Amino acid sequence: MEMANPSQDATAFGVYVHWPFCAAKCPYCDFNSHVRHGGIDEARFAAALTLEIATIAARVPDRRVSSIFLGGGTPSLMRPQTVAAILNAVSKAWPVARDAEITLEANPSSVEADRFRGYRAAGVNRISLGVQSLMDADLKALGRLHNAAQARAAVEIGRTVFARLSFDLIYARPGQTLNGWRAELEEAIAMAGDHLSLYQLTIEPGTPYAALHASGKLAVPEPDALADFYALTQDITAANGLPAYEISNHAIAGGQSRHNLTYWRYQDYAGIGPGAHGRLTVDGVKRAMMSEKHPETWAGRVETAGHGLIVDEPLSREEAADEMLLMGLRLREGLSTRRYEAVSGRPFDPRRLADLRTHGMIETVAGDRLRATPAGWMVLDALVADIAA
Numbered sequence: 001m002e003m004a005n006p007s008q009d010a011t012a013f014g015v016y017v018h019w020p021f022c023a024a025k026c027p028y029c030d031f032n033s034h035v036r037h038g039g040i041d042e043a044r045f046a047a048a049l050t051l052e053i054a055t056i057a058a059r060v061p062d063r064r065v066s067s068i069f070l071g072g073g074t075p076s077l078m079r080p081q082t083v084a085a086i087l088n089a090v091s092k093a094w095p096v097a098r099d100a101e102i103t104l105e106a107n108p109s110s111v112e113a114d115r116f117r118g119y120r121a122a123g124v125n126r127i128s129l130g131v132q133s134l135m136d137a138d139l140k141a142l143g144r145l146h147n148a149a150q151a152r153a154a155v156e157i158g159r160t161v162f163a164r165l166s167f168d169l170i171y172a173r174p175g176q177t178l179n180g181w182r183a184e185l186e187e188a189i190a191m192a193g194d195h196l197s198l199y200q201l202t203i204e205p206g207t208p209y210a211a212l213h214a215s216g217k218l219a220v221p222e223p224d225a226l227a228d229f230y231a232l233t234q235d236i237t238a239a240n241g242l243p244a245y246e247i248s249n250h251a252i253a254g255g256q257s258r259h260n261l262t263y264w265r266y267q268d269y270a271g272i273g274p275g276a277h278g279r280l281t282v283d284g285v286k287r288a289m290m291s292e293k294h295p296e297t298w299a300g301r302v303e304t305a306g307h308g309l310i311v312d313e314p315l316s317r318e319e320a321a322d323e324m325l326l327m328g329l330r331l332r333e334g335l336s337t338r339r340y341e342a343v344s345g346r347p348f349d350p351r352r353l354a355d356l357r358t359h360g361m362i363e364t365v366a367g368d369r370l371r372a373t374p375a376g377w378m379v380l381d382a383l384v385a386d387i388a389a
């Protein structure tokens with residue numbers, strides 16, 4: 001399998017910008033997304049995002065941006081001029097690499113070709129569409145505002161306007177069969193650009209789906225069936241040139257999301273906007289940062305303090321090493337044991353690794369890279385807890 005070159009982005013620096021609004025709240029979703037029936041004051045949020053970008057940049061001025069990701073929520077509810085204002089603010093704050101990857105998340109229901117061209121004119125060069133399913137009944141059950149025809153049209157328009165396109169599907173949905181998923185995935189692959197994100201449905205606590213699930217009204221596949229769904233997904237994507245480079249992310253060679261690789265390789269990124277997380281190395285120490293989640297409260301804080309951070313603290317070596325392990329083992333390329341040991345200040349326990357190797361959960365590749373096997377990916381949290389213990 002093609003492996004992304006781990007050293008190619010040694011100085012990668014990503015900027016994540018969160019747009020916290022959606023036209024409707026999906027019943028399975030626990031992202032920081034809010035519906036505002038009275039309309040959204042885009043100018044106010046653009047100004048607050050601009051201000052927060054400048055404040056964060058003053059902490060780490062000596063960076064060069066290799067990727068920007070406008071995520072949500074539904075960033076495609078923004079007018080192109082709002083996107084342009086945000087991207088301008090980033091390029092005023094830091095130099096942006098000429099080949100920077102600039103992604104915008106879009107919902108198929110809020111797609112118009114003109115809007116897409118406006119985003120492209122603003123500087124966006126990659127689009128990530130929340131397709132979720134190619135079946136009308138399932139889209140309805142997921143509470144989505146689009147149908148399958150709109151999803152297909154959005155992918156088609158996206159592919160003509162942007163050089164790079166990804167879309168998301170959710171599988172292991174209530175009532176879904178393996179054969180149904182196979183057919184849907186094959187259609188998705190036939191439509192795909194250079195990248196696909198394939199997420200197993202997670203029942204998130206506190207969502208309407210969690211309440212339905214608890215009362216027995218939402219039957220999701222049993223754990224054994226989940227393993228079959230996962231294996232099928234791995235096999236079909238690999239056989240069709242879109243192998244997994246991360247647990248849920250698939251790409252053609254060179255089509256990996258550079259922005260997401262920055263997270264998983266545990267390189268620095270700034271988090272801008274309500275509820276955004278950042279990991280920034282300041283004076284040689286990795287810091288964890290997180291902003292206030294509630295959009296208007298966040299904007300008020302930015303207007304008075306220049307930022308909405310409610311967490312801004314150094315991570316201990318152990319905390320940073322645990323995070324690096326959790327992120328790195330998600331990747332097919334794995335993580336460098338040398339880099340891990342330099343961060344944690346202590347070596348891996350060789351007996352523990354040998355034991356996990358014997359059980360087929362991990363393997364060492366390319367000299368010093370530790371990676372989870374597909375079996376290990378299925379129990380990743382337990383695996384990380386075991387290695388880090």
Ligand SMILES: C[S@@+](CC[C@H](N)C(=O)[O-])C[C@H]1O[C@@H](n2cnc3c(N)ncnc32)[C@H](O)[C@@H]1O
Nearest residue numbers: 028029031072073074107130168199200201202
């Ligand atoms: C934050 S959403 C943003 C994309 C866009 N708002 C949309 O939904 O079309 C990112 C992706 O997370 C996935 N997602 C959200 N909640 C999920 C859940 N409970 N289980 C699995 N995937 C989920 C969906 O595939 C979604 O496209």
Ligand code: SF4
Nearest residue numbers: 022025026029033073
């Ligand atoms: S559109 Fe996306 S972010 Fe918004 S509620 Fe639905 S899944 Fe969540």
